[in-house]
Amino acid sequence: MRAYSLNDVHATRKRRDSWWTVFVVDPVACRLTLLVANHTAMTPNGLTRLSLVLGMGSAVCFALGQLVAGAALFYVSFMVDCMDGKIARLKATGTAFGLWLDYVGDRIRVVCCAVGLAFGQYMATRDVSYIMLGAGVAVLDLFRYVNAPQMKRVREVVKENRPEPRAKVEPMVPRQPRQPGEPRTARPIGLRRRFGRFLVRHRVRTHLISGIEFHAAVFVVAPLIGVAALLPVSIVAGVLLLLNEVFLIYRMWLFTRAVPTVPHPENVQRVPV
Template sequence: MALRVTLGEIRSRTYKRRDAWWTVWLVDPLASRLVWVVAPWRWVTPNRLTTLAFLVGLGSAACFWQASYGWLLLGALLFHLSFVLDCMDGKIARLNGTGSVFGAWLDYVFDRLRVAVCAVALFGGQYVATHNFTYIWLAGIVIFLDMFRYLNALQMGKVKADMKAKLDEARGPIAFAETIAVDPGAEAPDVDEAVDVYSDFRTRFGLFVRIRNVLIRQRIRAHVISGIEFMMFVFIVGPVANLIVGTTVVASALLAGFELLLIYKLWTATKTYDRKMAALVKIPAQVTPARDEVPAA
């Protein structure tokens, strides 16, 4: 058994810089303490925790299928426990250095399967009990929105990284050439500002930026209704409040609204990217040589 680390060290080494508010307020406090308990046990690996989280999620789905309120409460409790375990796997990986590429894939796939199975169980069980076809529509909406949210996030991350990489590639040599023209001994400058594709968005929406900064100080990301909050409202708040239809409709509308906001934000970023790239391609011709060239005879 390895030496036990302090709870403060677990927080500093495993907490994400920004996370969903549900995770920050309702999951991390419990998950970090459970990690403190199990971290010294080397047989508790991230992949085993991921698998256990999925199995508990299947137990949640089995409870949801029963449809009665008591079973819905137990299903909601198991779903939250499943999510706590799912958060623990990443913390154990970061704390013990036991993460892997395969583990990241396994975590992602099991997360999506858990949502699909729980959606079929929750809404399918309600349909069997009530014969109200609304529940079938809601099951399809939940599965679609969950799929869209995470596919959209992956593609947005790829597009943003690609824009920054291309701006960095175009800006880096140019900025260095401009500096060398003035100071031949200078090092290449920091180009973070030059590759910032969201500068125009922040300038246009100052109130949003101020709200975001307040949230960031609490480790909460500005995307306050993300896939995590969506899942928790559908599979925990709705069953506990016994308002499955209303909660799902509201959560779906909020998630869709925030996704549209992200799409708009990405669109403005692409416009900023086009403008900056267009400006950068004109710079090389304007760079002054470091010393006068001697004309050929």
């Protein structure tokens, strides 16, 4: 069996990922992936199933009112879920069924944890707000993961039907030579550009509120803070996620305006789902 190094594991990380994964999960997940790769025969699908079992344990803890235990199990479940993809890329053992299993397992874990959290708090307080919280979390999560592939599909359709742009020939403007003794002028770097470079350097995606951060806020951060934080933290995270989705839909709408006509249905059917 080949002995993998930590650099090998780091090479399997996604080129862009959520800030929660990059800063909070990957530092631990990469080292555990190294141990699993070098000392076990665990497969990516096996890790996915383990992640789902841990997620079910988190849902049970939430249902019993054990918020800290539920948050800890949810964190570990997500960390194991991050490891399966790294093992698949590291050992080239990924399968198409594994992609489906990983996707469906994530949805089951989130919905079950939302139900468990709502049930546990409702039984303890008889407050209907927690039932609405669980339903809202499940709906937002399902909308996010149904909307994302559909937006990708629309973009692919637009690219297929967009006319080829004509190349523009820009006139050559001679550059003025710098005079002797003239100081070099450096273009000031704005705060926005510095922040963008920071994100690129650390592999962080530009949209900072995604489904992963939403899950972390609802199932890890809020339960660790306490019962009083469940509703406000979840509501704020949900609003931010919804605003991010609206912004992405707006950008998609601007992107589709490049094609003035509706593509023929036959062209749409050729686009893979």
